[in-house]
Amino acid sequence: MIDRKEIEGFFKGLQDTICSAMEIADGKAKFQEDIWEHTTGGGGRTRLMQNGNIIEKGGVNFSAVEGKVSEDMKKTLKIDQDADFFATGVSIVQHPENPHVPIIHMNVRYFELSNGTYWFGGGIDLTPHYLDKKQAQWFHEQLKKACDTHGISFYADYKERADNYFFLPHRDETRGVGGIFFDHLSEKSMLLSKSQIFDFVKEIGEAFAPIYTHLLELNVAKTYSKEEKAWQYLRRGRYVEFNLVWDRGTKFGLVTGGRTESILMSLPPQANWAYDHKPEIGSSEKETLEGLKKGIDWLNLA
Amino acid sequence: MIDRKEIEGFFKGLQDTICSAMEIADGKAKFQEDIWEHTTGGGGRTRLMQNGNIIEKGGVNFSAVEGKVSEDMKKTLKIDQDADFFATGVSIVQHPENPHVPIIHMNVRYFELSNGTYWFGGGIDLTPHYLDKKQAQWFHEQLKKACDTHGISFYADYKERADNYFFLPHRDETRGVGGIFFDHLSEKSMLLSKSQIFDFVKEIGEAFAPIYTHLLELNVAKTYSKEEKAWQYLRRGRYVEFNLVWDRGTKFGLVTGGRTESILMSLPPQANWAYDHKPEIGSSEKETLEGLKKGIDWLNLA
Numbered sequence: 151m152i153d154r155k156e157i158e159g160f161f162k163g164l165q166d167t168i169c170s171a172m173e174i175a176d177g178k179a180k181f182q183e184d185i186w187e188h189t190t191g192g193g194g195r196t197r198l199m200q201n202g203n204i205i206e207k208g209g210v211n212f213s214a215v216e217g218k219v220s221e222d223m224k225k226t227l228k229i230d231q232d233a234d235f236f237a238t239g240v241s242i243v244q245h246p247e248n249p250h251v252p253i254i255h256m257n258v259r260y261f262e263l264s265n266g267t268y269w270f271g272g273g274i275d276l277t278p279h280y281l282d283k284k285q286a287q288w289f290h291e292q293l294k295k296a297c298d299t300h301g302i303s304f305y306a307d308y309k310e311r312a313d314n315y316f317f318l319p320h321r322d323e324t325r326g327v328g329g330i331f332f333d334h335l336s337e338k339s340m341l342l343s344k345s346q347i348f349d350f351v352k353e354i355g356e357a358f359a360p361i362y363t364h365l366l367e368l369n370v371a372k373t374y375s376k377e378e379k380a381w382q383y384l385r386r387g388r389y390v391e392f393n394l395v396w397d398r399g400t401k402f403g404l405v406t407g408g409r410t411e412s413i414l415m416s417l418p419p420q421a422n423w424a425y426d427h428k429p430e431i432g433s434s435e436k437e438t439l440e441g442l443k444k445g446i447d448w449l450n451l452a
Numbered sequence: 453m454i455d456r457k458e459i460e461g462f463f464k465g466l467q468d469t470i471c472s473a474m475e476i477a478d479g480k481a482k483f484q485e486d487i488w489e490h491t492t493g494g495g496g497r498t499r500l501m502q503n504g505n506i507i508e509k510g511g512v513n514f515s516a517v518e519g520k521v522s523e524d525m526k527k528t529l530k531i532d533q534d535a536d537f538f539a540t541g542v543s544i545v546q547h548p549e550n551p552h553v554p555i556i557h558m559n560v561r562y563f564e565l566s567n568g569t570y571w572f573g574g575g576i577d578l579t580p581h582y583l584d585k586k587q588a589q590w591f592h593e594q595l596k597k598a599c600d601t602h603g604i605s606f607y608a609d610y611k612e613r614a615d616n617y618f619f620l621p622h623r624d625e626t627r628g629v630g631g632i633f634f635d636h637l638s639e640k641s642m643l644l645s646k647s648q649i650f651d652f653v654k655e656i657g658e659a660f661a662p663i664y665t666h667l668l669e670l671n672v673a674k675t676y677s678k679e680e681k682a683w684q685y686l687r688r689g690r691y692v693e694f695n696l697v698w699d700r701g702t703k704f705g706l707v708t709g710g711r712t713e714s715i716l717m718s719l720p721p722q723a724n725w726a727y728d729h730k731p732e733i734g735s736s737e738k739e740t741l742e743g744l745k746k747g748i749d750w751l752n753l754a
Contacts, residue, residue: 184728198727207727320706320715383722390723391716394696395706404622404697413622414693417725420685421692424721425500425509426486426713 152344157260158214158238160348162195164258164355165212165240169197171359172210172244175366176202181210186409190217192236196412200419204370206247209415214238219263222406234264239272240355241399243416244362249382250372252278252285252326253389254362255416257399258355268344270351271333273308274358275316276365277326277389279382281438283451285365286327290448293330296357300350301342308332313444318392323442325392330354381435383422390421454646459562460516460540462650464497466560466657467514467542471499473661474512474546477668478504483512488711492519494538498714502721506672508549511717516540521565524708536566541574542657543701545718546664551684552674554580554587554628555691556664557718559701560657570646572653573635575610576660577618578667579628579691581684583740585753587667588629592750595632598659602652603644610634615746620694625744627694632656683737685724692723 169181179202187193194213199205216236224230239259246253255275262268276289290309297304308330316325335347342350393400393416403413429435471483481504489495496515501507518538526532541561548555557577564570578591592611599606610632618627637649644652695702695718705715731737 200727209727320712387719390692391696394693395703401697410622411728414725415727417689419726420722420724422722423509423716423719425502425717 152348154236154238154260154262157348160352161214161238161240161258161260161355162212164352165195165197165210167356168240168242168359169210171363172199172205172208175363176204178203179205184411186412188213188215188217188409189407190215192216192238194409194412196409196415198415202247204246204248204251204366206245207415207419208244209242209412211241211412211415212239213241213409213412220406223402226402226405229263231265235261237261241416242358245386245418246366246370248370248372249279249374249378249385251369252276252365253386253418254358254365256355256358258351260351268336269333269339270335270347272351272354273312273315273329273331274354274361275312275326275329275331277385278438279385280378280434281327281441282369283441283448285368286441286448287451289327289329289361289365292357292361294449296353297330297350300346300353301340304332304350305330310445316392317444318388318396320395321388321391323388323439324444325389325442327441327446327448328444380422381429383420384424384427386418386421387423390417393417454650456538456540456562456564459650462654463516463540463542463560463562463657464514466654467497467499467512469658470542470544470661471512473665474501474507474510477665478506480505481507481510486713488714490515490517490519490711491709492517494518496711496714498711498717500717504549506548506550506553506668508547509717509721510546511544511714513543513714513717514541515543515711515714522708525704528704528707531565533567537563539563543718544660547688547720548668548672550672550674551581551676551680551687553671554578554667555688555720556660556667558657558660560653562653570638571635571641572637572649574653574656575614575617575631575633576656576663577614577628577631577633579687580740581687582680582736583629583743584671585743585750587670588743588750589753591629591631591663591667594659594663596751598655599632599652602648602655603642606634606652607632612747618694619746620690620698622697623690623693625690625741626746627691627744629743629748629750630746682724683731685722686726686729688720688723689725692719695719 179199181197181199184196192215197210199208219233219235242256244254258272294305312328312331315331481501483499483501486498494517499512501510521535521537544558546556560574562572596607614630614633617633
């Protein structure tokens with residue numbers, strides 16, 4: 151039987167592996183680490199990389215916290231009994247310097263209650279400032295590969311959930327080209343054992359570093375203009391809008407007394423807003439916007 | 453009896469008056485106007501000033517919209533019957549170029565349902581990037597003057613509400629030095645007639661231009677350093693956090709299909725985030741943070 155210590159241990163190791171891979175890929179910046187304690191028990195290791203060769207600001211955070219379920223948590227989790235909780239996970243957002251390098255987000259997490267209820271959740275999604283369809287396809291192919299050995303419908307199901315989750319209703323835009331998103335995975339909701347679900351989550355977590363470092367390699371040598379940097383700042387503004395208005399994890403963290411600086415590490419170093427900005431027809435900015443739609447079959451582009 | 457046309461007409465005129473005053477004060481930028489229609493009826497006049505002598509980005513928006521109360525609105529307004537609604541108001545946020553000039557926000561609004569229920573709401577609050585206690589005191593004195601002829605407890609009550617409303621729980625910081633905030637004012641909840649409440653709302657609306665143009669005069673000639681501009685960008689990051697995470701008006705607008713570009717005009721042209729930024733003890737940045745607390749009696753500083 152998988153226990154929480156084993157899961158926590160895996161996530162901690164995953165943080166180390168990913169941080170090493172990111173430092174090697176960046177070639178300049180090193181992660182600074184803050185160790186912190188949660189008010190009700192446990193804590194985390196917040197790691198931040200800044201002003202690198204490639205990464206302008208990137209966080210790779212691990213946490214494992216526990217305590218009594220608070221009233222705010224009960225509301226959000228829709229449970230009514232008193233219980234203790236334990237939550238652990240790794241959360242990543244990388245904001246690159248070069249607008250031709252995509253932003254990436256990854257999260258894997260595990261949650262359990264003292265009554266025996268547990269679930270896994272997580273996801274990866276890619277947010278290019280400039281859409282490259284081939285790369286979006288390649289990205290989705292990697293996710294499909296990581297999913298397919300664990301469940302034949304996983305990729306299709308979790309890709310659709312990502313389209314619906316990483317979405318800004320007030321802009322009618324997806325955050326980027328999507329990816330996969332899953333939540334509340336447990337043996338109750340699936341035909342898999344806890345250990346099989348954990349294997350899936352492990353594979354997703356371990357897929358992050360090879361996927362993102364490959365995308366860095368493909369794009370980092372591209373030159374960019376002041377205008378392209380300005381477009382990146384506007385796209386980051388949308389990233390801020392998603393994270394602060396719609397992301398349930400961010401809201402949950404801020405409302406339940408999570409560590410603000412760790413939660414908001416997902417925000418870019420700089421974001422801009424321009425009133426009613428509309429890129430020119432035929433521009434690569436416009437083409438990017440046209441790719442920010444739900445339901446695009448990235449594996450089989452026409 | 454005051455009817456909605458009269459209130460709408462006043463708000464429209466108020467928008468004109470404030471825009472003129474802001475153009476004169478700025479001396480360079482002119483408002484650009486977008487006229488828009490709401491999907492269910494009515495519409496608005498969105499006005500934006502950019503890259504002025506003083507104002508980097510400033511919105512002065514008027515709207516008057518109507519329609520059937522949607523399911524989302526019912527939830528937010530906590531009503532269960534079907535009804536038509538009408539909502540009109542003026543909303544202002546000004547982001548100045550100079551970090552020694554404060555950000556200001558003002559809103560006056562009126563809402564009514566076809567069952568006869570109505571209420572007024574609104575507020576003004578000031579967000580200095582650098583706290584000037586004398587100016588904060590003067591600002592609160594002006595608000596107290598505007599309140600006092602309408603209700604002896606108005607200033608104290610609405611000042612306290614502003615402290616509680618313009619507050620970032622995840623930062624344990626107020627947005628700025630507060631001001632006044634009021635909502636659901638009607639003859640049902642007060643000892644005043646509708647016309648007397650409207651007089652109060654009018655006085656608050658009319659107080660905006662003289663208050664803010666005076667604050668511009670006091671501060672605009674101050675020089676500032678690159679470091680002070682960097683601090684302004686961080687403070688604007690907090691403004692973004694408040695508006696997107698906590699502001700009920702923003703959320704309500706985005707969820708109920710309001711015009712996104714008008715609602716998010718409150719966001720600054722540029723905002724920055726720095727991980728765990730802590731100003732030096734004794735610095736004016738640190739002193740500013742220490743002034744961002746609830747319950748400060750700005751009228752009677754020690």
